[in-house]
Amino acid sequence: xPVYATNKKxxxxxxxxxxxxxxxSLSGQEVKSARGGHISLSGSYVVIHGDQPYLLxxxxxxxxxxxxxxGYEPERSRILLLKQSEIDYIKRKTDAEGLTIVPLSVYxxxxxxxxxxxxxxxxxxxxxxxxxxxxENEREVKRKIKxxx
Numbered sequence: 129x130p131v132y133a134t135n136k137k138x139x140x141x142x143x144x145x146x147x148x149x150x151x152x153s154l155s156g157q158e159v160k161s162a163r164g165g166h167i168s169l170s171g172s173y174v175v176i177h178g179d180q181p182y183l184l185x186x187x188x189x190x191x192x193x194x195x196x197x198x199g200y201e202p203e204r205s206r207i208l209l210l211k212q213s214e215i216d217y218i219k220r221k222t223d224a225e226g227l228t229i230v231p232l233s234v235y236x237x238x239x240x241x242x243x244x245x246x247x248x249x250x251x252x253x254x255x256x257x258x259x260x261x262x263x264e265n266e267r268e269v270k271r272k273i274k275x276x277x
Contacts, residue, residue: 132162132241133234135169140259142230142248148218151209152183152234152243157200161191162241167234174208174229174245176219181208183231183243208243221247 138144154162161167166189174181182205189202210218221227232244251259 129235129237131233131235132165133167133169135172135230135232137170138230138232138246138248140256141251142228142246143251143255144230144232144246144248145227146221147232147244147246148210148214149237150181150243150245152241153207153209154188154241157191157194157197158188159241160194161188162234163236164191166191169231169234172231174231176215176222176229179212179215181210181215181218181229181245182206183208186231208245218247225249 168187172183172186174183176182184205185203186206187202190197190200218229222229227247227249230246230248232246234241234243236242
């Protein structure tokens with residue numbers, strides 16, 4: 129299960145509450161480009177319009193070995209494929225608790241390309257500082273353990 133792209137800032141900027149696995153609707157050229165690693169999730173997010181979730185601002189560069197496509201948009205909105213019960217659950221959570229839907233990673237599962245999305249609450253500035261402090265403390269402890277062995 130190779131991972132093609134991760135949204136590194138998502139786990140730093142959001143307190144992740146729950147994750148979901150969704151399919152993503154791509155054209156053939158976009159699939160080849162994504163498998164080649166030409167996909168970026170930085171700055172992307174998920175919205176639900178009506179009863180359909182969409183991935184916005186995810187960049188999939190054109191496949192370099194394909195012919196030129198007229199009117200291809202690398203950052204177009206893409207439909208996510210979820211069960212209706214999952215869509216309803218996510219919609220209720222975002223409306224009631226003010227959670228945000230954030231893409232975390234793009235990977236393969238068998239022949240299919242999947243995307244991991246999460247419900248998250250935005251962190252405050254002091255939460256981010258605490259995360260940095262905890263990370264530094266863990267590094268220091270590991271460093272001391274390594275040199276004491």
